[in-house]
Amino acid sequence: MNSDLPSTPLLRVQGLNYRYPSGLEALREVTFTMGKGERVGLVGPSGAGKSTLLLHLNGLLPERLPRLRDASVYLNDEPVTAATVDSIRRLVGLLFQNPEDQLFCPTVEEDVAFGPEQLGLSALQIQERVDRALETANVTALRSRPVSQLSYGQKKRACLAGLFACEPLMLALDEPFTGLDPRSRNQLVDLLLRENRTLLVATHDLDIVVRMCDRVLLIDNGKLVADGATAELLGNTELMDQHGLEVPLQLKLQD
Numbered sequence: 001m002n003s004d005l006p007s008t009p010l011l012r013v014q015g016l017n018y019r020y021p022s023g024l025e026a027l028r029e030v031t032f033t034m035g036k037g038e039r040v041g042l043v044g045p046s047g048a049g050k051s052t053l054l055l056h057l058n059g060l061l062p063e064r065l066p067r068l069r070d071a072s073v074y075l076n077d078e079p080v081t082a083a084t085v086d087s088i089r090r091l092v093g094l095l096f097q098n099p100e101d102q103l104f105c106p107t108v109e110e111d112v113a114f115g116p117e118q119l120g121l122s123a124l125q126i127q128e129r130v131d132r133a134l135e136t137a138n139v140t141a142l143r144s145r146p147v148s149q150l151s152y153g154q155k156k157r158a159c160l161a162g163l164f165a166c167e168p169l170m171l172a173l174d175e176p177f178t179g180l181d182p183r184s185r186n187q188l189v190d191l192l193l194r195e196n197r198t199l200l201v202a203t204h205d206l207d208i209v210v211r212m213c214d215r216v217l218l219i220d221n222g223k224l225v226a227d228g229a230t231a232e233l234l235g236n237t238e239l240m241d242q243h244g245l246e247v248p249l250q251l252k253l254q255d
């Protein structure tokens with residue numbers, strides 16, 4: 001990142017520490033920023049703290065949100081605190097690992113409309129957003145279908161439509177490609193690339209990171225251990241080895 005840029009970063013995480021109520025220290029002094037339009041891969045071995053970090057971005061953790069002076073996460077310079085969390089949640093669209101945790105209305109259309117309905121928009125504005133989001137996520141044909149009858153990949157796309165409908169400033173995606181067949185995975189990558197949004201994507205699929213992201217954050221044991229350009233970072237065999245990861249095939253083939 002160019003730290004000389006005068007503009008405010010879209011996301012600033014500053015010295016973020018988090019310990020689960022069980023006592024487990026899941027994040028230690030995590031610090032980074034993200035600018036508008038960046039697509040960043042969040043990688044690391046299982047249990048590194050990726051999901052925990054994403055949950056912090058829209059105030060789902062900690063259990064008791066901080067006061068202003070203790071804030072560690074800022075969106076557009078607005079700290080995530082107990083007082084701001086409701087408005088902040090509108091800024092970050094968080095895709096949960098498991099779509100079952102995200103979908104709760106009977107039909108796709110109702111689910112996609114739920115977010116906009118909370119934003120105080122008119123019925124027409126809600127309908128326009130829902131139509132647009134269904135189209136963008138390629139689920140228009142499924143709009144009247146019961147959520148419970150969708151395939152796993154269709155559920156993921158329905159979840160994304162729900163996020164798009166809220167028009168967040170950024171998307172934080174937790175393992176969006178896990179459980180998808182290769183075709184659905186490619187469709188999802190294409191859809192996300194077409195949309196040109198600010199993205200933070202936690203994934204084990206490092207080949208997709210090479211395809212989608214210019215920059216990577218590597219997290220291990222709760223610490224951010226590297227932050228750099230995708231090819232350079234994921235192509236570093238020693239670094240990958242140290243953190244239980246493998247250089248993605250595409251980068252190996254380039255050698």
Ligand code: ADP
Nearest residue numbers: 020022024026045046047048049050051052053
């Ligand atoms: P990742 O997403 O990188 O796999 P997580 O953020 O899920 O990692 O987990 C980070 C650490 O926090 C792990 O050691 C995990 O076991 C622990 N952890 C995750 N959720 C909880 C929880 N609800 N209570 C206690 N520990 C948890």
